[in-house]
Amino acid sequence: MYRFPKGFIWATATAAHQVEGGNTNSDVWVMEQTAHSMFKEKSGDACDHFNRYPADIRMLAELGFNTYRFSIEWARVEPLPGVYSQAALAHYRRVLQCCQDNGLEPTVTLHHFTSPIWLLQEGGWCSAKTPARFADYAALVTDALGDLISRICTINEANIGRVLTSSGVMPPLEKLQASKGWQEASATIGVPADTFLPFMFAVTDQAKDTVMQAHHQAVRAIRSSNPNIPCGLTLAVQDIVAVEGGSALAQLHHEQVNEAYLKQIKQDDFVGVQNYSRHRYNRDGPIAAEAGVELTQMGYEFWPESLESSIRTAHALSGLPVLVTENGIATADDQRRQVFVHRALQGVARCIDDEIPVLGYTYWSAFDNFEWMLGYEPTFGLIAVDRLTQQRTIKNSAHWLGEIARSGWLPPAL
Numbered sequence: 001m002y003r004f005p006k007g008f009i010w011a012t013a014t015a016a017h018q019v020e021g022g023n024t025n026s027d028v029w030v031m032e033q034t035a036h037s038m039f040k041e042k043s044g045d046a047c048d049h050f051n052r053y054p055a056d057i058r059m060l061a062e063l064g065f066n067t068y069r070f071s072i073e074w075a076r077v078e079p080l081p082g083v084y085s086q087a088a089l090a091h092y093r094r095v096l097q098c099c100q101d102n103g104l105e106p107t108v109t110l111h112h113f114t115s116p117i118w119l120l121q122e123g124g125w126c127s128a129k130t131p132a133r134f135a136d137y138a139a140l141v142t143d144a145l146g147d148l149i150s151r152i153c154t155i156n157e158a159n160i161g162r163v164l165t166s167s168g169v170m171p172p173l174e175k176l177q178a179s180k181g182w183q184e185a186s187a188t189i190g191v192p193a194d195t196f197l198p199f200m201f202a203v204t205d206q207a208k209d210t211v212m213q214a215h216h217q218a219v220r221a222i223r224s225s226n227p228n229i230p231c232g233l234t235l236a237v238q239d240i241v242a243v244e245g246g247s248a249l250a251q252l253h254h255e256q257v258n259e260a261y262l263k264q265i266k267q268d269d270f271v272g273v274q275n276y277s278r279h280r281y282n283r284d285g286p287i288a289a290e291a292g293v294e295l296t297q298m299g300y301e302f303w304p305e306s307l308e309s310s311i312r313t314a315h316a317l318s319g320l321p322v323l324v325t326e327n328g329i330a331t332a333d334d335q336r337r338q339v340f341v342h343r344a345l346q347g348v349a350r351c352i353d354d355e356i357p358v359l360g361y362t363y364w365s366a367f368d369n370f371e372w373m374l375g376y377e378p379t380f381g382l383i384a385v386d387r388l389t390q391q392r393t394i395k396n397s398a399h400w401l402g403e404i405a406r407s408g409w410l411p412p413a414l
Helices: 027-033 049-063 086-101 117-121 130-148 160-166 173-177 180-189 205-225 247-262 306-318 334-353 396-407
Strands: 009-013 067-071 105-111 151-155 234-236 239-242 271-274 278-282 285-287 322-326 358-364 383-385 392-394
Touching (some): 086 105, 086 130, 130 151, 173 180, 247 278, 306 334
Parallel strands (some): 009 067, 067 105
Antiparallel strands (some): 383 392
């Protein structure tokens, strides 16, 4: 048996667009509606968490978690530039208060992939205006809600665009811009296809600099408003493995998606690490898992040990305490979910034993939810959601992980 430190953060997570439903003022919503959308299906009502949050939050607390990570939707809070919705702020205050009333510390993410439509009309994540726009939004949220927030993640997976393209998961930006769905979405929003740049596709050097400037300006704004709230950003930290002459390409990928970001955040309070599998490179580039290897519903290799490697990488390059802000598996086999998390937590324990300051572990996700381009097919959740009735069904893995969170003890085996 392994005992995690006192005060260890045990969390599960959601993101606004993926669970709330009806996020009609966001860029991703527009992209979902096009005739040739790259999204497999529309998010629609999602998990209706916008309305069902009291029961959902109570359920997470009763399972044994002590923290809930969720995002505030910028497109709801600021539907037009400089125009703030007091109704949206009041809603999120109720969500935060519900967390507090149920004994859950709220970890708030300010930007989780979706942006207001007007931001894209101003140039999106290549615009020189965006860092200040985002900092103003961060200041507003902190001023209005900071008294109820335990910690803030400014931007979720600031490196996501580069990760998806350099690992071969997403086509090059030029190919996306030429697609019918992209052109339809850009026309709906009213910008040329080659300047339409949603956050998930911010892969250029200019976009990377814009994202990081937005983060740094937001941190300054948060600290000016409330210096007692710890803040950082989250990164998809990659476990990169070289095989068959792939050392040079693996190192280049590491520099582009890990080093380029981790070395810029040394003044933050923590770094959020998000990891799901490893990435292998040979001399020709990224390669798929070997034949016969177990894959998740996302097509990832079943390799929970990658979390340990990512924690070590993040701490070594940033010097910061590490908060695992996402780790999990998309699978229909709930027993394999428990095996995956158990092996991942064994790696977390080894990091702690080596005196790496790991603040906590967050399972992604709380619910089977909308998984972006793949729709509702991948099931990451600890809690199943019926697509027609919205009925919640707690999985065995939720009870199992909740008991570990409640007791702080990791059993040696399942």
